[in-house]
Amino acid sequence: MVMESTAAPGNDPRPGRLNRRIVVRAALELVDAHGLEALTMRRLGQSLGRDPMALYRHAASRKDLLAGVVELVLEELEVVAEDAHWQEQLRRMAHELRRVCLLHPNVVPVLVTGPLSTPLGLRPTGTLKPLEQILAVLIGAGFSAADALHVYRAFYGFLYGHILNELQELIADPDENEALLRLGLQRLSLREFPHLRSLAPELMEYDGEHELDQGIGILLAGLGQQLADSAAR
Amino acid sequence: MVMESTAAPGNDPRPGRLNRRIVVRAALELVDAHGLEALTMRRLGQSLGRDPMALYRHAASRKDLLAGVVELVLEELEVVAEDAHWQEQLRRMAHELRRVCLLHPNVVPVLVTGPLSTPLGLRPTGTLKPLEQILAVLIGAGFSAADALHVYRAFYGFLYGHILNELQELIADPDENEALLRLGLQRLSLREFPHLRSLAPELMEYDGEHELDQGIGILLAGLGQQLADSAAR
């Protein structure tokens, strides 16, 4: 592995005084620029012009640092206006999360798997903010607390899944993509993968924003319908 | 970190001859038992009674090993019968993937983020098998190739998202859970998290299987409806 130059270009390599915010922000920049693996205490220390050990004053561990990075990314979410129908508000929230995730694709793996097995109550407040926000919208729209929770789960489940899907289909170099795809698909045996092999043209065009919008629309319509039914019963 | 005993209990620590299958299976056992971080070349070599370097004969790298582990887990998927309605077949596939993921929760993070930015055509055939299978069901049910791909994406998106959600709510010790949850929620400020704080009782009971079934039902109904509409137009 090749070592990068001492500091990220355009960044003061030696800010006057360190605090958690500065450290976490530098960590995010490292991850954005060079991937999750590049985030090591040593490299981060180097990019801040400090002894790596100095970082432990502002983050308990590498894991804690990653949790901070996730929180920082979620802070970039713009709050959607409250004047629309609840379905429209949720739809906008979905697009907003998608937008932020596409800005920080390297963070997404920790964003979606990060809090695994961390009890909900103990998660950083930054990651609970979106949950509270959605609950507010739904309860404000007349849902019971229990129903709001159901809608939240289905909504966020679909949203996370879509983002993972989209990132998987996102290729660094779109020019290379077509050739690579065709080559890759041809490698597959026609007997075992007849349908997949025939899908090359369709796989080429993927409109993540549209796909997300469609899916959310279907889901919200179905959820609204189901809840209306159960209310009428 | 404490070192485990030389071999996993009940496992022959020194199989006669190594091959990829044996190596990958041992890797899966290590991950199941002790988590992803426990999968190191050195520990795996130790659990097989071999020099760690011997593993490189059967796996190109640790990453390759993890890809093999994911493939192995997906091989545990039982193929669903082909005699039901396509929606029912997809529903069963969803439950089947959920079942296997819950058997190997430690593998799920690599399962869902593993192929990130690996072009679809270059992924291991084991991970493409479920995709081909779903396409077969949908095209067999009369969908066009393009529509089948849309349904697949929405379906798998939701499915992955649900599984991640469920694993996040799954707590190791359910007895401790309630106390921890209440404690955690009380930590939150009432001003910032009024709705979340009031949801403690609802958060306690989570039926992942039912939740998945509901979500899949809504999604499939919506997808079927949408596609019927577009066919009629």
Next chain:
DNA sequence: ACCTGAACACCGTTCAAGT
């Protein structure tokens, strides 16, 4: 030709020694 294991270039984190 194959296999082994020493060695390299890293890790996160602890903790004793300095100020």
Next chain:
DNA sequence: ACCTGAACACCGTTCAAGT
């Protein structure tokens, strides 16, 4: 009391030296 950096206990992987 605070900060530093040497040291510990690991990593994945390369490659020269053995058989």
